[in-house]
Amino acid sequence: MILNPNYQGRILGLIGGSHSCAVAYFEAGELKVVIEEERLIREKPIKDFERGFFRYPLHGLTELIVRHNIDLGQVNYFTSFWDFETTRHMLKSTVNFELKQEHFIKVDHHEAHAATAYFLSGYQEDSLVIAIDGSGEHHSAQYYIGAHGKMTYLDGIELNRDSLGLFYAAITELLGFRRLKDEGKTVGMAGHGKLWPELYEAWNQVIKIDGVKTEVSDFPDRNDLAGGNVFKKTYQKFFEVVGSKYWKYTPTLQNIAYTGQLVFEEKVIELINNLHELYPYPKKVALAGGIFANVKLNQKINELEWVDEVFVAPPMGDDGLALGALLLALKRLDPTFMPQRLPNVFLGNDYSEQEVDSAAVGVMGQYNKIPFNMDFITSLLLNRKIVGLFQGKFEHGPRALGNRTIMCDATHPETYDIINGKLQRNDFMPFAPAVLDEDANTLFEVNKSRYAAEFMTLCFNTREEWREKLPTVVHPVDKTARIQIVTQDSNPLFYEILKAYKQHTGFGCLVNTSFNVHNEPIVNRPEEAFAHLRDGIVDYLVTPYGIYSK
Secondary structure, X not given: OEOXXXXXXXXXXXXXEOXXXXXXXXXXXXXEEEEEHXXXXXXXXXXXXXXXXXXXOHHHHHHHHHOOOOOHHHOOEEEEOOOHHHHHHHHHHHHOOOOXXXXXXXXXXXXXXXXXXXXXXXXXXXEEXXXXXXXXXXXXXXXEEXXXXXXXXXXXXXXXXXXXXXXXXXHHHHOOOOOOOOHHHHHHHHOOOOXXXXXXXXXXXXXXXXXXXXXXXXXXXXXXXXXXXXXHXXXXXXXXXXXXXXXXXHHHHHHHHHHHHHHHHHHHHHHHHHHHHHOOOOOEEXXXXXXXXXXXXXXXXXOOOOOOEEEEOOOOOHHHHHHHHHHHHHHHHOOOOOOOOOOXXXXXXXXXXXXXXXXXXXXXXOOEEEOOOXXXXXXXXXXXXXXXXXXXXXXXXXXXXXXXXXXXXXXXXXXXXXXXXXXXXXXXXXXXXXXXXXXXXXXXXXOOOHHHHOOOOOOEEEOHHXXXXXXXXXXXXXXXXXXXXXXXOOOHHHHHHHHHHXXXXXXOEEEEEXXXXXXXXXXXXXXXXXXXXXXXXXXXXXXXXXXXXX
């Protein structure tokens, strides 16, 4: 994927850590590959966090060397938000490569987040660039002005102040979910709840916005895995409201989620509006950091009157920091590098027809295969079959965007329970819709931020006449949908499937959920896709090389 033809060198970004681990590689003007370690080891990074294990990108680096034929000795620069010694040890202890200081570029954690938002936004106009998460080296938030291809630091929230990201993590754990993994369940549950006024007032005191900062914490111990003062205050205020009452039943949990989501949204919106008052000219906003996986929050930001456009980095969490570091290094090496829009984020591994067929034999033993046939695929979807789509390079980031996707008809209410059962999923959110570019604003209220919607990072309201027609992908209470707009440029094959489906139904919209069962990473190799077919998770598997069934 062409990124910056002006720089012909080689750059490798890498990160390790207790909950994210990845590599990103650039060569001769092209962004060649980005791989999160979880896709290779088949284990969610939350497990590393919970056991206090700091993971190095052993498998990602090995994949670069073996599958992608990259000679680390020919790499001009290595970059990470980790310091030189940590990065040197990552490379030495994994692939026995000795990194030299003169080939290393150190970047900042939140600046790397911001870089993924700004340099992938395509913004040529001035923009507010905002990075917020739980914590980094020195901050939990940083803000920049993006102008003329340069990010200028404005301010941030230091680690001795309360963290917005940890506040939402505290609510997630209070609900019985796991932080750094289940925040999406909190978002989904919130949509089913109602305001708890006493709790709202109490939690309003936990996080206080002071200009573009939060208040100083009286318990700023960054090594405390309980989350320090934010967790302490969140729980303390909650139990002051609840007292001794039993509260762990569904309606109460939904009201807790709703109230926590509301307080969280209001605090982030207050902070962003305060930034806008200080810097009123930029009307475009670029977002990154873990909190912006919250699609309902992103919708609220997108709906602000002064905002012309929102872009959320597709790998908004720490999984995007290897790429973010690479982008910062590229900017330092070539000051002419400007933001641009990528056609897609298909940056992982792809597999040949021989590899796919070999995987079918190895996993399935006996199977049926017919040549790729669009009419047959359409008939499967019209007959409510659950269809896996496996093609090209896998997606970078947490969203399946048509290359490692499960798709099906979106018009039957019972489909929601059928897929939930197959995927061993109990999320409260509806499934996401993939929608043709030409139909997006017909079915949903997509008045701005269409580019961001190509990466499934925002919710939009569903138009009233379509709310009951698409029950599997529309939230039953607030009638929103986390849409993916599919264009011919972004994903030609997925686009053609939607077009063919539209010829029979009059609209181009299907369920698009990630190709994985609950608690597993999205599939990478064809072997994993065929295991889903063998186990009945999908009824058929579509690849560019043919359509497979049991």
